[in-house]
Amino acid sequence: MTIANQSNRRAYNYAYLDEQTKRMVRRAILKAIAIPGYQVPFGSREMPVPYGWGTGGIQLTAAIIGPDDVYKCIDQGADDTTNAVSIRRFFARVADVATTERTQDASIIQTRHRIPEAPLGPGQIMVYQVPQPEPLRGLEPRETETRAMHAYEEYGLQYLSLYESVAAFGRIAGGAGYPVLVDERYLMSPSPIPKFDNPKLHQSEALHLFGAGREKRVYAVPPHTDVRSLDFEDYPFEVQSWDEVCGLCGCGESYKDEVILDDAGNRMFVCSDSAYCGDRRVAGHAGPMAGHALDGLATGDDNTDDDAAAVGIEA
Amino acid sequence: MTQVQSDGPLLSVKSLHHYFGPLAACRNVSFELRRGEILGIVGESGSGKTTLLRCLSGQLAPTSGEVLFASRRHGLTDIFALSEQDRRRISREEWGYVHQNPRDGLRMRVSGGANVAEPMMMNGTRHYGQMRALSLDWFARVELDTARIDNKPRTFSGGMQQRLQIARNLIHGPSLVFMDEPTGGLDVSVQARLLDLMRALVRDMGLAAIIVTHDIGVARLLADRLLVMKSGDVVEHGLTDQVLDDPQHGYTQLLVSSVLQI
Numbered sequence: 400m401t402i403a404n405q406s407n408r409r410a411y412n413y414a415y416l417d418e419q420t421k422r423m424v425r426r427a428i429l430k431a432i433a434i435p436g437y438q439v440p441f442g443s444r445e446m447p448v449p450y451g452w453g454t455g456g457i458q459l460t461a462a463i464i465g466p467d468d469v470y471k472c473i474d475q476g477a478d479d480t481t482n483a484v485s486i487r488r489f490f491a492r493v494a495d496v497a498t499t500e501r502t503q504d505a506s507i508i509q510t511r512h513r514i515p516e517a518p519l520g521p522g523q524i525m526v527y528q529v530p531q532p533e534p535l536r537g538l539e540p541r542e543t544e545t546r547a548m549h550a551y552e553e554y555g556l557q558y559l560s561l562y563e564s565v566a567a568f569g570r571i572a573g574g575a576g577y578p579v580l581v582d583e584r585y586l587m588s589p590s591p592i593p594k595f596d597n598p599k600l601h602q603s604e605a606l607h608l609f610g611a612g613r614e615k616r617v618y619a620v621p622p623h624t625d626v627r628s629l630d631f632e633d634y635p636f637e638v639q640s641w642d643e644v645c646g647l648c649g650c651g652e653s654y655k656d657e658v659i660l661d662d663a664g665n666r667m668f669v670c671s672d673s674a675y676c677g678d679r680r681v682a683g684h685a686g687p688m689a690g691h692a693l694d695g696l697a698t699g700d701d702n703t704d705d706d707a708a709a710v711g712i713e714a
Numbered sequence: 715m716t717q718v719q720s721d722g723p724l725l726s727v728k729s730l731h732h733y734f735g736p737l738a739a740c741r742n743v744s745f746e747l748r749r750g751e752i753l754g755i756v757g758e759s760g761s762g763k764t765t766l767l768r769c770l771s772g773q774l775a776p777t778s779g780e781v782l783f784a785s786r787r788h789g790l791t792d793i794f795a796l797s798e799q800d801r802r803r804i805s806r807e808e809w810g811y812v813h814q815n816p817r818d819g820l821r822m823r824v825s826g827g828a829n830v831a832e833p834m835m836m837n838g839t840r841h842y843g844q845m846r847a848l849s850l851d852w853f854a855r856v857e858l859d860t861a862r863i864d865n866k867p868r869t870f871s872g873g874m875q876q877r878l879q880i881a882r883n884l885i886h887g888p889s890l891v892f893m894d895e896p897t898g899g900l901d902v903s904v905q906a907r908l909l910d911l912m913r914a915l916v917r918d919m920g921l922a923a924i925i926v927t928h929d930i931g932v933a934r935l936l937a938d939r940l941l942v943m944k945s946g947d948v949v950e951h952g953l954t955d956q957v958l959d960d961p962q963h964g965y966t967q968l969l970v971s972s973v974l975q976i
Contacts, residue, residue, distance in 0.1 A: 538821065551799045553806075555836035559821070562828045562835065565842050566864050631842040 414461040414494040420444055424462035424617070428608060431619035436581030437549070438532050443615040453486060454612030456509050456528030463524065463608075464490060464507060469497045471505035476513035476654065476671035500674045512575070514596040516653050516675040519605035521622065527590040529611040532618060534578040534588035554586045557629060571634055580627045581620055589626075595638045595654045600626040643668040646688035648679035658693070667691070722784060724749050724890060724922050725770070730779030732765055738946040739765040740776070745941060745951065749889065750920045754937030754954065756927055756969065762946040763926045764894055770924060771811055771892045772801045783808075783890070806836050810883030814895035816875035819882070820867045826878050827853070827863035833886040852881040856911060873904035877911065884915060891916070893925045897932055909935050930973050934958055942966045 412418065420442075427441035446454040464470065470490050474483040478500040486509060487498050499505050502517040509526040519525065535545045538556050548556065557578050564572045577594035581587045589597060590609055600607060600620055607620040620626060630636040644651045646658075646667035653675060655668040667688050670676035680689070688694075725747040732740040739762040747753055755763045768774040770781055772793050784790045785804045793801050805811075813819035820829050830852050831845040839845055853860045856877040858870075867875055876896065883891055896912065897905040913936055916923055927933055933940055933954060940957040942950040942965065949963045961967045 538824070547798070547802070551802060553802070553836070555838065556832070558835040558840065559824055559828050559832055562831055562842065562845065563824050566825060566827055566846075632840050633843050 411493055414464050416461045421462040424458055427617045431617045432621050435621055435624050436585030436587040436618060438616040438618045440615055441617050443612045450613040453528035455610030456526045458612060459526045459608050459610040460507060460509050464494045464496060466495055468506045469499050469504055470507050471499050472509040473513060474511055477673040479673060502674055512591055513671060514592055514599045516672040519603060521604045523605040525605055525607045527609040529590045529609045532588060532611040532614050532616040534586050557586055561631060565634055578629050582624050593654060597628045641668060644686055645670045645676060646686045647694050648676045648684045649686035650679060723747060724784050726782040728780040730769060730776045732769055732776045741946045743948055747922055749922055752923045752936055752938050754925050754933035755941045755943060756933050757943035761943040763943055767892055767894055767926050772805055808889050810888045810891040812879055812883050812893040812896045814898040816879045819879045822867050825864045826867055829867060829878060830881045830885055837886055848885060852885050856881045873900050876908060891921055891923045893923060895927055
């Protein structure tokens with residue numbers, strides 16, 4: 400039995416936050432959707448996890464989730480990492496929702512580092528846990544100044560980081576949190592997703608919500624919005640690519656994680672999106688290292704964690 | 715876009731006052747500056763020189779008075795009557811500001827080349843090769859080693875940092891450059907070289923400049939005209955040679971006679 404439907408001894412409101420807080424967060428979300436890419440301040444609450452573990456994303460999810468939703472949570476693309484498992488259990492307990500690992504089945508997908516490989520459809524909502532919402536912060540420490548830059552659309556400064564990268568590496572090397580211009584107006588940091596995933600934001604059919612708990616900001620990319628990654632005329636934007644295919648499922652197009660196998664220098668590349676990789680293997684695809692000891696770990700459809708002891712929640 | 719009369723003043727200051735509470739930092743300052751002209755503002759510390767410069771460069775709204783600047787977009791207009799956005803654009807496109815301490819004027823966390831190229835990016839250049847070429851060109855013009863273009867400014871000496879700052883403030887072709895004690899923290903030989911360099915650059919580019927200094931030598935070398943300030947008042951105003959060779963006001967006489975002779 401989940402906490403959410405223990406009506407006789409309800410210790411927490413539905414979806415953990417109280418109704419007034421959820422209302423406040425929803426208002427911030429609506430404003431963020433109305434002005435794509437604009438950082439809306441909101442009254443971020445103390446959450447039962449430390450800053451940096453996804454407090455912003457958890458608050459956004461809590462504000463929009465309902466009993467009919469199907470919830471998926473990933474960390475570094477994987478559904479089975481500690482943080483993803485804990486947050487998924489948290490919402491299974493406090494919001495009484497079904498959880499899934501399949502991207503296609505989920506209505507709300509919470510993430511930090513990845514956008515799933517499977518294409519997102521209309522009605523799906525991506526919730527991002529953002530550590531630093533201000534793309535200009537590394538170059539301009541003053542909040543008053545960065546706000547003026549956004550207000551007056553003065554984004555020349557962001558190109559400094561690209562210049563530095565080209566000067567040092569001969570190419571734009573930034574791998575994650577690559578700055579984008581939303582709807583040709585607001586400069587936005589797409590959270591630390593790899594730039595591999597940036598093109599997926601462009602004209603996406605899903606709604607993308609970004610929450611920064613510590614910095615108390617919400618921003619959004621609504622469906623069918625232009626999202627352009629910054630670049631130079633002579634150094635156009637490029638995404639990462641790999642010479643290797645996924646060792647387990649043989650996929651050549653997905654984003655890969657490099658896994659060190661032993662001290663002898665052996666390694667393998669596997670899809671970072673574990674659900675996508677698992678689906679492909681079930682469908683019969685096999686990579687050069689199929690059958691490896693790691694293969695079994697990721698395929699098991701472990702979706703029965705509802706009743707497991709969750710992150711410090713006791714009714 | 716308004717056509718600017720090339721023979722009109724570039725900058726015109728009309729009865730500018732600035733008070734910090736009861737303290738008068740600038741009282742009734744009026745002058746005109748033409749294209750290609752270099753104005754020196756001299757005076758002892760605390761006489762209101764820097765406050766005046768901050769008012770002229772749009773960083774500090776004066777208590778009363780007008781600062782009219784002949785910008786490309788707006789013609790001769792009071793910069794404080796414009797919106798903040800327009801004022802920032804003028805500052806970005808048509809002005810340079812050289813700080814006394816290069817650490818205030820440089821971004822210490824990015825390379826020297828990026829510092830020099832930044833004004834171009836701010837004004838819309840999106841071509842790396844062009845920016846790189848022009849940065850290298852400016853490194854050479856301010857006599858910096860082009861091999862060090864990718865080094866961080868903190869690895870540069872004080873004089874090199876100051877030259878870096880000057881390159882950064884001239885690369886976008888401003889019509890007016892503000893300089894606040896540009897040779898302040900440097901030793902005498904470096905000062906002399908920097909002054910030579912600045913004089914050549916400013917003359918070549920036909921820039922107008924306003925140089926705040928307490929060093930009469932700097933004023934003598936660079937400035938066409940001088941404004942002498944004391945306790946917020948302009949006590950003397952005229953051609954540099956005239957002011958320094960034949961000082962009328964008691965304070966100016968003291969200032970000129972107090973220069974160390976070797």
